[in-house]
Amino acid sequence: MKNHIAASASALVLMSQAGTASASESAAPEALAKVAPALEAYTKEDVFGTVWNDEQLSKRDRSLVTFAALMTRHETDQLAQYIKLALDSGVTPAELSETITHLAFYTGWGNAVAAAEAAAPIFEERGIDPADLPAADVELLPLNEEAEAARQNNVQSNYGDVSQGVVDYTEDLLFRDLWLRPDLAPRDRSLVTVAALIAAGQPEQMTFHLNRAMDNGLTKDEASGVLAHLAFYAGWPKVFSAMPVAKDVFESRAEKEAE
Amino acid sequence: MKNHIAASASALVLMSQAGTASASESAAPEALAKVAPALEAYTKEDVFGTVWNDEQLSKRDRSLVTFAALMTRHETDQLAQYIKLALDSGVTPAELSETITHLAFYTGWGNAVAAAEAAAPIFEERGIDPADLPAADVELLPLNEEAEAARQNNVQSNYGDVSQGVVDYTEDLLFRDLWLRPDLAPRDRSLVTVAALIAAGQPEQMTFHLNRAMDNGLTKDEASGVLAHLAFYAGWPKVFSAMPVAKDVFESRAEKEAE
Amino acid sequence: MKNHIAASASALVLMSQAGTASASESAAPEALAKVAPALEAYTKEDVFGTVWNDEQLSKRDRSLVTFAALMTRHETDQLAQYIKLALDSGVTPAELSETITHLAFYTGWGNAVAAAEAAAPIFEERGIDPADLPAADVELLPLNEEAEAARQNNVQSNYGDVSQGVVDYTEDLLFRDLWLRPDLAPRDRSLVTVAALIAAGQPEQMTFHLNRAMDNGLTKDEASGVLAHLAFYAGWPKVFSAMPVAKDVFESRAEKEAE
Numbered sequence: 001m002k003n004h005i006a007a008s009a010s011a012l013v014l015m016s017q018a019g020t021a022s023a024s025e026s027a028a029p030e031a032l033a034k035v036a037p038a039l040e041a042y043t044k045e046d047v048f049g050t051v052w053n054d055e056q057l058s059k060r061d062r063s064l065v066t067f068a069a070l071m072t073r074h075e076t077d078q079l080a081q082y083i084k085l086a087l088d089s090g091v092t093p094a095e096l097s098e099t100i101t102h103l104a105f106y107t108g109w110g111n112a113v114a115a116a117e118a119a120a121p122i123f124e125e126r127g128i129d130p131a132d133l134p135a136a137d138v139e140l141l142p143l144n145e146e147a148e149a150a151r152q153n154n155v156q157s158n159y160g161d162v163s164q165g166v167v168d169y170t171e172d173l174l175f176r177d178l179w180l181r182p183d184l185a186p187r188d189r190s191l192v193t194v195a196a197l198i199a200a201g202q203p204e205q206m207t208f209h210l211n212r213a214m215d216n217g218l219t220k221d222e223a224s225g226v227l228a229h230l231a232f233y234a235g236w237p238k239v240f241s242a243m244p245v246a247k248d249v250f251e252s253r254a255e256k257e258a259e
Numbered sequence: 260m261k262n263h264i265a266a267s268a269s270a271l272v273l274m275s276q277a278g279t280a281s282a283s284e285s286a287a288p289e290a291l292a293k294v295a296p297a298l299e300a301y302t303k304e305d306v307f308g309t310v311w312n313d314e315q316l317s318k319r320d321r322s323l324v325t326f327a328a329l330m331t332r333h334e335t336d337q338l339a340q341y342i343k344l345a346l347d348s349g350v351t352p353a354e355l356s357e358t359i360t361h362l363a364f365y366t367g368w369g370n371a372v373a374a375a376e377a378a379a380p381i382f383e384e385r386g387i388d389p390a391d392l393p394a395a396d397v398e399l400l401p402l403n404e405e406a407e408a409a410r411q412n413n414v415q416s417n418y419g420d421v422s423q424g425v426v427d428y429t430e431d432l433l434f435r436d437l438w439l440r441p442d443l444a445p446r447d448r449s450l451v452t453v454a455a456l457i458a459a460g461q462p463e464q465m466t467f468h469l470n471r472a473m474d475n476g477l478t479k480d481e482a483s484g485v486l487a488h489l490a491f492y493a494g495w496p497k498v499f500s501a502m503p504v505a506k507d508v509f510e511s512r513a514e515k516e517a518e
Numbered sequence: 519m520k521n522h523i524a525a526s527a528s529a530l531v532l533m534s535q536a537g538t539a540s541a542s543e544s545a546a547p548e549a550l551a552k553v554a555p556a557l558e559a560y561t562k563e564d565v566f567g568t569v570w571n572d573e574q575l576s577k578r579d580r581s582l583v584t585f586a587a588l589m590t591r592h593e594t595d596q597l598a599q600y601i602k603l604a605l606d607s608g609v610t611p612a613e614l615s616e617t618i619t620h621l622a623f624y625t626g627w628g629n630a631v632a633a634a635e636a637a638a639p640i641f642e643e644r645g646i647d648p649a650d651l652p653a654a655d656v657e658l659l660p661l662n663e664e665a666e667a668a669r670q671n672n673v674q675s676n677y678g679d680v681s682q683g684v685v686d687y688t689e690d691l692l693f694r695d696l697w698l699r700p701d702l703a704p705r706d707r708s709l710v711t712v713a714a715l716i717a718a719g720q721p722e723q724m725t726f727h728l729n730r731a732m733d734n735g736l737t738k739d740e741a742s743g744v745l746a747h748l749a750f751y752a753g754w755p756k757v758f759s760a761m762p763v764a765k766d767v768f769e770s771r772a773e774k775e776a777e
Contacts, residue, residue: 038653105490197496247676421764
């Protein structure tokens with residue numbers, strides 16, 4: 001951490017040039033200066049100065065990924081700052097609304113309730129009218145019936161005798177409903193799902209969803225950026241457990257493309 | 260989510276007929292309407308309208324399972340609602356008291372302290388007197404000495420040289436004390452332990468405890484219901500990591516019964 | 519839990535003799551008496567009466583391990599009590615400051631921000647001046663270049679094509695910077711890292727760090743004590759998932775020493 005003063009000054013300049021992360025939202029919390037000056041410097045220089053400005057992943061995607069990680073980990077005290085940053089970075093209220101609903105299913109209902117409670121005052125403050133948010137009933141995106149039938153048959157034959165309830169809810173609520181809601185793109189649903197799996201320490205569930213993410217348009221470069229970004233927000237060990245899974249997915253997709 | 264208005268209306272009727280979940284306790288939090296109308300509809304229609312009314316698992320068991328999951332995940336802001344719902348669904352104060360104590364050992368002391376802090380005002384409000392709760396010293400249930408000796412020998416030989424402290428505390432505090440406390444049935448101790456393991460993302464510890472749960476009287480049908488219920492409260496990926504373990508347990512028990 | 523009254527009385531005496539854990543800091547929270555008298559007794563008798571006094575691991579190390587576990591699990595409501603206990607047990611403010619910074623990287627930024635927010639009023643109350651804490655820029659400890667080159671080559675060849683960002687940040691920020699900061703000994707950095715991995719349920723990342731901890735001076739006896747201590751603060755299942763990894767590390771080190 002040499003030259004951190006110069007570096008964090010230039011970081012502030014960069015951020016104000018980019019215009020997407022206001023100095024106030026990305027400032028290090030005041031407590032850091034009182035308790036851990038080194039952490040304050042890492043936050044200013046490396047996290048907000050370097051990581052958030054790395055073009056491998058857009059600021060908008062970074063804010064979705066960060067929000068997904070914090071919501072997954074029930075870090076409710078951290079949510080307001082990053083909800084504001086998301087809205088300031090180009091995530092629409094409709095997309096944030098759908099992200100919360102999506103991650104209710106992928107990280108648990110209590111996380112979603114807490115996220116909605118963190119977002120409600122911010123939405124109100126910014127004059128975001130519930131009537132402008134995606135309604136419960138919407139025209140769903142078209143479904144690839146063949147791919148869904150294959151997925152469903154696979155799950156039914158594996159787990160129908162373990163919990164038919166899980167199998168049925170998965171089909172009815174997730175793959176014939178939630179994933180087809182139009183106000184969050186399938187690519188973004190995959191992005192926040194993958195981020196949630198890494199943040200939750202569930203690399204064993206990542207193969208399906210990282211493949212799906214890349215089928216839905218997430219590039220390998222962006223996926224690499226998600227891993228590097230989450231090292232900071234979910235911690236290094238979570239990312240190092242996800243790396244071999246990502247490696248396998250990248251390699252098996254490259255092999256298939258080479259055929 | 261077609262016809263969600265009709266469905267949630269009928270859900271309210273069902274709940275009021277059942278008389279166990281009052282409309283106020285199972286209502287969707289107000290923030291959902293402001294931030295995520297779709298999530299509000301899923302909550303009313305699917306979670307409270309369908310899942311909680313599925314007879315595969317009783318409301319009482321669902322409330323224990325939900326409480327265990329939330330306590331395990333330190334979702335302290337969600338606890339009060341579900342403590343009330345548990346007490347309204349037939350969980351006795353003594354059982355809730357013992358559940359908190361039990362899960363101190365199975366999910367960590369801090370979770371139990373936070374759960375006690377969430378429960379204290381509700382117990383006070385409802386006039387539940389500490390003197391009526393299970394005392395620290397109680398007459399323990401009889402122990403199956405043979406089974407315990409086998410468990411202990413196994414753990415001692417595997418891990419005595421790794422941490423004798425863990426081995427000793429496990430025997431003295433868990434299997435010769437906690438599990439024998441009479442005010443929470445062994446079947447219920449197992450139920451909340453399995454729920455905690457699924458919610459914590461620890462399927463690798465589930466084989467022993469799901470077998471123990473079924474030895475203690477949990478039916479396969481109820482276990483299937485626990486998985487479906489927890490998909491909503493712990494998130495789909497946690498349940499999908501638990502499904503292969505449940506499948507193995509169900510199959511190996513069926514094989515043994517067939518012999 | 520027979521004779522718990524006598525035992526907890528003697529525990530209080532022990533604690534006051536030891537003089538490192540004041541009765542007020544280690545007292546069971548009031549809510550326990552109202553909700554779970556058995557848990558209150560276990561807390562007084564077993565946790566504070568026995569575990570914290572077991573000489574296998576010093577009180578100072580126990581308080582670092584507990585703090586690491588709670589911070590990792592974002593149990594923010596539990597932090598103040600154990601920050602005070604750490605400062606009362608011989609952890610210096612500088613060490614606590616560096617622990618928070620260290621675990622930002624190993625458990626995620628939001629955990630570190632919340633920990634700093636919990637510590638700030640305690641630091642202020644005790645007159646700990648930010649100017650006396652380790653600065654962002656410090657003279658780093660010397661690096662074993664050969665060992666670092668081997669580690670870096672290994673990670674680069676495995677994961678350079680997965681996420682060069684992760685590989686680079688790992689080298690630049692962790693192994694050529696954070697681990698070399700002098701105000702928390704490498705042995706203590708390893709201690710809190712191992713505790714964090716156990717508490718997070720990531721035994722798959724423990725082999726490297728437990729070996730590093732023992733290379734840095736943590737004894738096998740102390741590591742055994744960490745496992746027993748964390749059974750209470752992270753829950754039994756987390757520790758039982760860590761036991762086979764610890765066993766492998768202990769055995770392979772013993773074999774190497776025998777050669």
